[in-house]
Amino acid sequence: MPKTDPTPDSRTDSRTDSKKDSTKASTEWQKHWKARRGRFIEECRQAHERLLADLKCPTTAQDRVLADIIGVSAASLHWKEHNYDVLASDKASFRKVLPIMRYDDFAEVIERETRTKGGTLTCSPVLRWLKTSGTTGTPKRVPYTLHWLLTYRIPAMMAMWGTYLEHHPELLAHPYATLDTQTVREDVSDFVHGVEHQAVSNRHPQINTRDWNPPWYEAPWFGPATPTSHEGRMYHRIRHLLGRNLHYISSINPSTLISLRDLIEAHGKSLVRDLREGTVDGEPWGEPDPAAADHLAAVLEKPGFSLKDVWPSLTLYSCWLSASAGLYQSKLDAVFPGVAKLPFMSCGTEGVTTIPVDDTPHSQPLAISQAFFEFVPAEVPLGELVERGEPVETLLFDEVEAGRDYHLIMSQGNGLYRLWTGDIYHVDRIEGGTGGVPWIHFVRRDGVFHSFTGEKITEAQVTQAIEQGVAEQGLDMGLYMCGPKWGEPPHYVALVESHGSDKGVDAELSGRIDEALKTINIEYASKRDSGRLRPIEVVTVPHDAINAYVEGRRAAGNATQYKYKPFQQDIDFVADIVGD
Template sequence: MGTSHPHEHAYEHPQPHSPQHGRRPGHEHGREPGRGHWQEHWTARRTPFEQECRAARTALLEDLKDPKSAQDRVLEDIVALCADSLHWKERGYDVVADDPARFRSVLPVMRYTDFTAEIDRETRTKGGVLSCSPVLRWLKTSGTTGVPKRVPYTLHWLLTYRIPAMQAMWGTYMEHHPEILDHPYATLDTQTVHERVDDFLSGVRYQAVSNRHPRINSRDWNPPWSAAPWFGTEAPSAHAGRMYHRIRHLVGRRLHFVSAINPSTLVSLRDLIAEHGPALVRDLRDGTLEGRPYGTPDPGAAVHLRTVLDRGDFSLKDVWPSLSLYSCWLSSSAGLYQSQLDAVLPGVAAMPFMSCGTEGVTTIPVDDSLDSQPLAVNQAFFEFVPAEVELGPLVEAGERVDTLLLDEIEPGRDYHLIMTQGNGLYRLWSGDIYHVDRIVDGTPWVHFVHRDGIFHSFTGEKITEAQVTQAIGRAMDEGGLDGGLYLCGPQWAEPPYYVVVSEVPDPGRELDRSLAESIDRGLRAINIEYASKRDSGRLGPLEVHTVPRDSIATYAESRRQQGNATQYKYKPFQKDADFVADLVGGTAGAHR
């Protein structure tokens, strides 16, 4: 793989009265404090990082050619890890230790909430309850009721599963775009962050899965840029502040790759440059960061950025002509961003981000296919249930659930996904539904469709019916109102937002506005991802239309009579906001 000098700079503008005038080609003239340390780290880590990632990718590709053996290996590993745990012994599950094939007939399908007692116990023991591996940290995410989940991040899960998954994905990125490791400024990674942790459970850190601070051991995730000033704990934790620091450090550099999870992050990157352009120009020109002395002035980069800003309608490719690649989620509802991404990143190649959540990894990209990727057969033991089966009542009642293995599912169908992880969360039904696009060498290629009970997720906020119902209920209580039925749907705009039509005794425009503010406030409190996306401007404020009592009930009944009387059910969540026109005689956005 050909590489350039590790200090490569995007723009070389000779400065006659500058100590850098006459420097050798590629020498940086915009020094920042601590530059030597982080660039030394980058140089030391570059080759080992590439080797680790390519090795993980090779191992994944081998498993994808023999998925049954990979699944058998994963199940045997998890049974060996968990059979001696307190929970397994107390429930008699350890009988499968000598016969992992009995696993599905002995252990029940579980929801996250079914593990509450064991998780409570494990927060005190820090291991040994669900699995026989120490809990190094607790991973935080919003649950279906808005209560943050506590997912055990164990040493075994970290080393055997989670880190190899990240490495395999980046191995794919390198295989297709080796330039992303050309020099220290080649890659802007927004997938992960290093932020100080202030929340603990019985002395163990409790944090988002994307926060990789602190590094646990030498085998933890450690990309070359992990010591870069825009990546570490010295960068602001708020979205806008952190993005400003990233932009300030990388404008004027030969940036090749911007990596994100949500496409909204890439769109907001361009918007923040537009919003804070004059401040960025001043910082570059004066050698400052947010107006404070920081490094050597970079008038060449300042002039270039000023020229770009003066165009008005600019793209990230204008800011960084060297951009050759971006990555993010690109399937399901995230695909609605494609036209915006094409405008913000014209002509720039795209690679998918893995399909994953705090609970585990489902797919890992092995090529640049944007529609689907192979099931990560070396990450978990996977089971499937046809999506048309109403799985919730069966699991809630503790009834036996018949599942399929990967060699029993069919292309073209949707399935509930059940996975057993190396952190002790066994046969977990998270509500995710996947579509099987094709099967290659016995491995299903799939893409995420939606979550059972969740209608949409523009930016990763995963708003649930329970969360919206709770927020509306709170708003009605605050206003002393006796609310009725409601409908809620997503409205695509810039930025996108949600629309609610709700029955009340006395509808009116002033009530619409007050309820919108109250429901929005409630959702912020319930769903941490919704709050984050609202604060960063990636989601617009919620819109409310109030209608008289029985309006929605009448609307639902009219739809029941349109040829689907036996199948139609009142569903508060809708796939779009078309119902607004039917119920209020206008369209979404009328109040904006």
Template sequence: MDAETSVLSQQLEQTDRGRAERQQANSSVVSDSFLSRARTALERQRAVCREPGDLPERVFKDILGQAEGTYFGKKHDLARVRGLSDWKKAVPIRCYPALRPYIDKLLDGDSNVLTRSEPYALLKTSGSSGKPKLIPTTRHWRNAYRGRALYAQWGLYFEHIGFDRARDTAVLDLSWERSTSSQSEGGYPSYSISQRPAAVSSTDWVPSWYEESWFQGVEGEDYKSGLYRKLRLLAGSDVRIIVALNPSKIVGLAEQLAERGEDLISDIRNGTLAGRATHVDRDRDLAARLDRSRQANGGTLRLRDLWPNLSLVVSWNSASAALYRPWLEEVTPGIPKLPFSATGTEGIVTIPVDEHISAGPLAIDLGLYEFAPVGQREEGTDLEPDAETLDYRDVEVGGTYNIVMSQANGLYRYDLGDRYTVVDRVGGVPRLEFAGRTGFGSSFTGEKLTEEDVYNAVRLSLGEHWRGRPLFSLVPVWATPPGYTLAIEWPQDCPLSAPEFAAAVERQLQQLNIEYAEKRRTDRLTPITVLPLRPGAFGVVEERRRLEGASPAQLKHHWIQRNGDLLRYLGTDTQR
């Protein structure tokens, strides 16, 4: 039995156990009660934007109440805090390393450390800043804040297609999935927020598709097999909304459909999953229709072929994620796009309430947010503990700010490390667009390369040979002097040699970034080298990291790496 068949066998045992009497086709059709709850949450969120009133002050009092009497509260003398000015004097701005001693106390078995509501799990961050962090999560935080926010954004998506129509609509939710297991840290369950195994209560986010087998994570299942399983199990449903965090996952879904279209048609015709029996009935009419579409499209199936009524695609669509827009449009042409909330493990910053394509109003009812103009911090450094911050009422349209967040989960005056630009205002609340991670780029000698610099340099260098979805990443290589290696899945029809392509990228990069050009002119950086890779090399790296325990949310593709680890993962076996 090969590895894929073994995994699928395990999957079938997990998903079919106890489901013999269930409906014969997987679905995710939303219930009336779920729609009502989403609509109510959206209306409430819009009312918050129109008239915030004293809501931010009430949220602050709740956060303060969670901290009072705790180890953190006593250490910072929070019993004396009466307002925001006292709060800022008592609690310094801190990044995760300064918070870690409190987490260590939790891991050592102490209680009442950060919040009166004890954590029930520790969430792993996405790891974009290096080693995953552990963030406490409490039932109070989920019930009073996070769960409600998710209902509000989904209310927008259902409103977009029409609440009445949504009653008969199926949803493909790729933003998270129920995991089958979790690790343990200091006695606490530990997992990525996109892989949480269960809701904590009826007020938490519990979607209509919560019990569907396509939504369940499968132990040992690789990324592509997971996407194919979802395609197969939802093939007979009227999917009208696809939601993901990263647009790359929707592109990957479309690529799996294109690559395995013939397999899918066979599985639908025979009532199988990857050739093995499943609880979903065969559908020969659907298989015949898809086969005709595939032949008409030159042997390729598209998402709209499988789901003709697909009406909305949701994902992040700003900062580096915006670079996926052409590819996302290519696989979902003409289908409206809306943003997912600006959300992370630590908390939610924005919640979309209208059809702005990439930004949403500040979620002032979910936490206390302070704004530090980007000029107050040097690139690659932390905010000073006593840095001056602004209230949300005082930020300026067009300004870009670092976010300092306080949440009822125990993150108090936390330097989130994210930058947001104020696009406009929605009622009394600023609309924010994610502008990127602070310092996410590379700067050996002050060149301050950004992901956008690298992306555009490669695009311009490939010229007419830029097509499809070329995968590449710039890797910093320390030497004397230092330099960069561009690892790229080599375009098969590119007439340039690797040295010629490296020279072209070098020229473009110097035109796009004058600081880089200056460092090259003075020989403080060596010329870029190119590492050609076989097609699929980055997928191999992703799978290796997945086997090492990285969660889907940690596996974001970046056009610049923070260190040379990628070269270690690539090794020599993936080189062209």
């Protein structure tokens, strides 16, 4: 039977019913917000206080964590098969008996765990499998156990939000005060033997009453009914919060915050229309808001408007602020003029490494209560030693030195013991003197370098050289991308965002950066002096050229945790950004 168009009266009735439904939904989520607010604040405060107490007694905290890891793992099949339950009982025996492992070394036992759903690596049930955010290769399966959830991962989130609330209590002033883009709620479609396989940032479905449950958990822009695409979800977030006294925007990656502003500009007309008509993406939602529509329309007329223009009430944003993410700072300053900032925790799917306790942007204390941590000086070829199965001497947290870089090894309460992820951290300082907690920041990934002739240039070295060269030239700097160009002889090509770019500037800047690289990397200097490498070629590009390229490659499945990578394995990006 052919479908007929509804009559005008039926269309009106439908829109009226939809508005009634949306009004009811709005009332229900705000009831949840009000009921949850006080308890959430108290939970975050307590987690924050426990973190601070552990930072004052770090040795006690590390002893407790290791005892907990041994306790939850000793009776597991894997530990019994290798006699770890008998041989590993303290720091010395644990480090002597259990080998340093890479993720791939756990492949066989993880495969077994997918079938047992607990009892193989630890004696805690596996509630879901966490996948990495990468777009290539086979996604990892990191066991998310009940014990890990309750004892480590949720307390880490609570402690971080405790820091945020201590510095900015206004972020829970009212139901529209906070826009959380750190986490999402998405229906899961990927399973491993019946258990969900999803990103760690996806906090859906809720596992139990102690799972992550912020006041805005039922907000209409946060639930699984929102679009799954990055652009669609961001549009819904923006639409629901326009015209509100938004105080705080949280994010993992700074690129998400830049994208938020760009999407307002790109979809401004649709947003103004939705505000005037009381719709969301053309569908009925609540009452029209002509004042908010007029305000946004006026903001859109202003070239280079900021998010502070959109929401004058903004007082805080948070995201990663160190390593390559720090290159976004000039863009963030433009998007959030006069707005305070706090860092997001240093973490990955495999575990939490630092938790912010103040507004220091580039360094935070080792998350002493999140894992049992060991360190190996970065100059040690750890990958080669682990590959050959050779024993490696490690240092504990109270044996590292300020000013040095270290491989980080961590043992988690989910069964992944002595895990080396390849991350290298710099120790900025030791808080509290000898035996105190190291304040650290992520520097680079081990083995991520370019080497035409043995120079092994790392991302950190390229970043340092470019920042030095740009500063000497008196230029401003945004993002950059660098990659190898093969030839006779080969050389490196870098694109750098900067205002007022021209060929004359590029030539001089290339020379300055080349000289800086020679100073930083003696092997690069040797290869350059012998003619085996040509000088690095630097091309300045307009601000946002690289950012636009990066955002264009953001995939729907990893939008929340998407990472900008300045160090590339080829120079395909050059043609895409500046042409041939």
